[in-house]
Amino acid sequence: MVSTGAPSSSSEASSSSSGVERIVDTLTGFVEDLRGRGITVGPSNLIDAGQAMTVLDLLDRESLREGLAATILSDPLHRDTFDRCFELWFPLGNAARIASTVVKRDADGKVDVDAVRELVTQTLADPEAMADGRFDQLVALIVAEMGQYESAQGESYSVYQAMSVISPQTLIARIAAAMAGGQGRDGERAGTDPLNRQAARDATTRLRQAVETETQRRMAEVRGRDAVSQYAVPKLPENIDFFSANPQDMIKMRRTIDPIARLLASKLEFRRRRNKHAAVDVRATLRASMSTGGVPIDLRRRKPRPGKPELIVICDVSGSVSGFSQFTLQLVYALRQQFSNVRIFAFVDTVDEVTEFFDRGNDDSQFGERMTTMLTQAQISLRDGHSDYGHMLKGFADHYLDTLTHRSALLILGDARNNFRPTHVDSLAKIRDKVRNAYWLNPERKEHWDSGDSAASTYGDAIDMFECRNVDQLGRVIADLLPV
Structure with missing residues (x-):
């Protein structure tokens, strides 16, 4: 005969098993949600989180929140996104x-x-x-x-x-x-x-x-x-679009500058050490292979290029892209030790060198003050205050072309919206031909290029143009493109 207590024990075991399954499903769903938003959570992090939940009081939400954050998060800048997801996956009970x-x-x-x-x-x-x-x-x-x-x-x-x-x-x-x-x-x-x-x-x-x-x-x-x-x-700070960022978003995004700068500096230094050997000289290698019957056993390399390159930045500081330009300038200045010299030119409709405004200090408060001073004192808006890329390019080619050398790398920052004015793309070609590397970083979504007053394709035919609408894209582009 089955004891009267057996069904009760079986029921309790089933209920306990069901409860554990719900907890596991909730945790895995929570982690998948975080991954879908760009937060890296490895298998070991998930295992640690599961083990933490076995010892935490699941009714103490703050302890649970902190325990999961400690085991899952590797970047404190992702905490806001983590907390909002936590509230939706582990809500306070109705009671x-x-x-x-x-x-x-x-x-x-x-x-x-x-x-x-x-x-x-x-x-x-x-x-x-x-x-x-x-x-x-x-x-x-x-x-x-x-x-x-x-x-x-x-x-x-x-x-x-x-x-x-x-x-x-x-x-x-x-x-x-x-x-x-x-x-x-x-x-x-x-x-x-x-x-x-x-x-x-x-x-x-x-x-x-x-x-x-x-x-x-x-x-x-x-x-x-x-x-x-x-x-x-x-969104994670690195995934917020520059164009849609509000002042609070920009504060979050600026907190990413130092971590990104450290990562980029290490990547650039690695590339610099690797490039000390220089590229393989194919012609010299083939000549040397004649002594081995055409087998290129002994690789011959070109002479390495000593010294660090000079970086030239031309940035649109008009209202529509000012947040993107300021962020990129701060990032560039955080990397300035990777270059022999950094020179900054700014414009709205007229270009002017503004390097002197940024040469001292680069912490957040100082940089903001220097940006404000530059906007009020530099000769960057002498016409009607609307972006004029064509007038800027012609002015740079007429007055600053001799500042560029074969050791220079050029970055142009802006959305290429020219207000239907002459593009003067010939001036851009002159500028590009004077430098070793030249790139245009555009903070607008690529699908919006050439709409309205955008001259993106016109300029893109003369210079390599890249979409950089958020911090993540900007960091990857700079890491891949900046010369060493």
Whole structure:
């Protein structure tokens, strides 16, 4: 006879096995999602992550998040993308998000906004609210009651709508006073204290981030994870298009300069050491092979070219491509030890040498200041302020052609949009013929070349032009093309 406990044990084992399978499926799906976004996760990283999950408290999401980040991520600049993916694959459980806090409602059953704003003040001012779950419940209440609306596709949630109703920025003084435990006039003074106000601003920022995350979770439940991840998960810094980057994106992208510069410097140094032997001289090798019956046993090489090349950069600094030009200039200056000299020419409609503005220091703040100074003092916009590549090329050929030598390498940075003006491609040909290497780096998508006022193909017939619309493409092009 089968004991009455057997079915129970079998059921528990089956349930346990099913639970493990769900965890494994979630982890592997999470990792595949990260890989699809450009984050490198090797098999050993996946194994380490799985082992970490066997010892971590899976109900402690922050410990789980940090444990997975430590085993999966190799680049800290990818953390934002990792965190957003984590929120979608390992969402906070529904039970922990129930808005159990009782607040006043009107006759129609709607939440009293003033009561919620007071609850926001009290919760953000209490450091223990994060640990005991009150903050999560507040966020759930705000999204459920203030952010929900009916769209053409059905139930939807809006961060903007929720935060507009709460308007936490107007509560900063009250939150600061509550943080200091102030009441009455003392409370008013506490609310103006700079340290308290900064703490209150930080708290409202955390609230907005939490509301944004909760909104994405709820939208993922309604629309599905894949649909939400298309807009909710940020691109890796190296994959953000220069043309679509906002100021926050540019800050993220500039953080990649030093790591990329170190990688490129090592690649260029490797190529330089390899090139010390110079290329094989075919004619000399064949002559030497006559003594061995035509078998080229002894390879003869050309004489190596000593010294580092000079780099010349001509960059469009008009509004449409200024972010790309500034980023590339910073990257070039981080690599300047790989060249005997670096000279910079800038233009909007008129070209001018601006090397002196960048010769000292290249950290982020200094470079931004020097870029601003250059834009205001250099003679780069003497006509109507619109990009004019033809006028620039003719001016460079007329006034700066003698600065180029056979040791020079030339980079032209710009989208080749000439505002339907004369291209003066003959001047570009003169410039190209004076240098050892010449390349044009275009930050626009290749499929958009030659549309509208673009003269990309016209210039591309005279010089090698490459698409460099993001940091990843720019790094690969520079690594492959820059001479050593």
